[in-house]
Amino acid sequence: MPSKLRAGLLKGPLDLADFLLSCPACSPARQSLRSTVNSSPLRRKFPRFHRRLTSTVSASVASHENHFVPARYKELYESLGRVGEVAAEHVDLARLQLALRGLESERPVVRIAVLGVDDTATAVRLVRLILADPLSSKADWEKHLEEYHLRDSQGLLIRYGEPSETPVTDSSLPTISIPSITLRNASIEILISSISTRTSHLLPAAISNAIETPTISIGSSDGAHHTTVRYPVHKTIVCGNGIDDLLAYTKIAKNINGNADKPIVHATFNLNAKPAPKTGSQSLSFVDLEQAELALARFRESAQHATEYERGWTRSGIQPLIEWMVEQYQDSALRPEVRGLAQSVLDSTERNLARDENATLQKREAESVSENVRAALETEVSSWAESAHTELRQSLNDAFSHHKWRNLVWWKLFWRVDDVGMLSASILDKQWLPQAERKAIWLGGKFQQAGLLNQKQSFPIQTTDGATSNLKEGEALKALSTGKWPATISQTRDHLLNTKVPSLHALAQTLVLSSVSTTTLTSALSVLTYVATSATTLEEAGTIAAIGIIYSLRRQQKRWDAARRYWESEVREEGRKALKDSEDAIRTLLRDGGRATEPVIDTEVRKGIDRAKVALESVK
Secondary structure (H helix, E strand, O other), rough: OOOHHHHHHEOOOOHHHHHHOOOOHHHHHHHHHHHHHHHHHHOOOHHHHHHHHHHHHHHHHOOOOOOOHHHHHHHHHHHHHHHHHHHOOOOOOOHHHHHHHHHOOOOOOOOEEEEEOOOHHHHHHHHHHHHHOOOOOOHHHHHHHHHHHOOOOOOOEEEEOOOOOOOOOOOOEEEEEOHHHHHHHEEEEEEEEEEEEHHOOOOOHHHHHHOOOOOOEOOOOOOOOOOEOOOHHHHEEEEHHHHHHHHHHHHHHOOOOOOOOOOOOEEEEOOOOOOOOOOOOOOOOEEEEHHHHHHHHHHHOOOOHHHHHHHHHHHOOHHHHHHHHHOOOOOOOOOOHHHHHHHHHHHHHHHHHHHHHHHHHHHHHOOOOOHHHHHHHHHHHHHHHHHHHHHHHHHHHHHHHHHHOOOOOHHHHHHHHEEEEEEEHHHHHHOOOHHHHHHHHHHHHHHHHHHOOOOOOOOOOOOOOOOOOOOOHHHHHHHHOOOOOOOOHHHHHHHHHHHHHHHHHHHHHHHHHHHHHHHHHHHHHHHHHHHHHHOOOOOHHHHHHHHHHHHHHHHHHHHHHHHHHHHHHHHHHHHEEEHHHHHHHHHHHHOOOOOOOOOOOOHHHHHHHHHHHHHHHOOO
């Protein structure tokens, strides 16, 4: 092999700093890292150096200060940098840095990946045809490139330039510099690598990343260690040979994200069909590499074969692929490849954000009690509320119509006044919603069992048609111990026992005492009148006593009957209020209980993405 070609093909590792820092994704850190890498003992310890480099790249995205950004790109540059800051968990930092690097120049270098399906043989043939100069004889780099696919390598980087004479060792990414007019005029560089169709089982995001950001394996100088470098690109061509590769690619093609109008991934397959079939798609085409190679060889033999060359080259389908690679644009406009990359970064960031938010919501739903369980408990609550109101009405009607309560008439208070407190307390204890309270405790046990009272643990619920037989009393009472289950019924009963019963009893005692006092005083007055005045007859003196007795008894009758009716209505009303409050509290628990914490939506990320999209649209 000629020495010039051997120097041009960098088979071994160029200096690690030169290699890694030549990547546009890492270039903002070039000056600060070059001296560190060259002098540090970490130079040969790739994993640790790679972690340090990644950290530096992330810091570069956070600062994104560059004084050489053209003024018309300044707003877009800052907006993209801001996305890197606020959406660091969702954005692909390597691709973002490549997009930022493309805005730092009026004529940025565009990197295009050509990935072979499972191997690089077809990719190498395609790249040679794209870069070959038909007006010159077959160059040495073409001959060596034809043999390159036989070597075990993860990638090959092709740049414009004269063959370099820099001596290198044998471990880094092979790089070749060739004086290709296509590379120079289009300001592009080509990365040749492969993609495995065995990744079809991966998530769509992982497959898309593998195509949009190829991963290159780099070995250490002793060959004992390997590290990987993510190599972001502006565009990707996936190429294969034959129907088998086409079918294998279809397994992963559905998982590739992209813009239908201007895709950044294009698949092409060599079917050896004459002419090459036309698909009408911007993301898929077919080529005939043999026909293109034959046409190129014939033209190089003699210019007289120009017509044959033009016909064969056109039928091969290579030219539309070149036109897709190198888009025409005005010098004053933003390069389409840079615009497409920036748009793709923003779209993928938005998709990642939406996917993470959706995963968070799904996790919240999984940790929450299902709607089917809530619907089953809703029926239980409605049934409990209906039966509780029926119980309140019927049980109090029975209690207030019972002969014991009816015996507490006004005229029997004189010898049964102490029974008032006992009977009223007995009514509240035994006939004021006892079943409703027990069923509420049982219902609380079902809520606890379903996980509505404890967000950290949820148990499957088993609905029953019966009462409390299927739920242990201790498990049901556990609901009340949490402090979340409403105890309105028992609290209202205690309130009535402590306030309304004593007040009714005190009123009865007051009425009896008042009647006795009034009767005694009027009787004494009647006796004094009869004794003091001789003209007063016994009948006249007795009239005074009779008036006092009638007045006191009439007042006792009216006030006691009114007090008893008021107490009955108040007990009924307090029961209705207790049931209403309990039902409202239970339905609130049914609606809001057992739900995971509401996820916090980071609106700043979406605002940053929207601002960057607006800035991208404003750049012409």
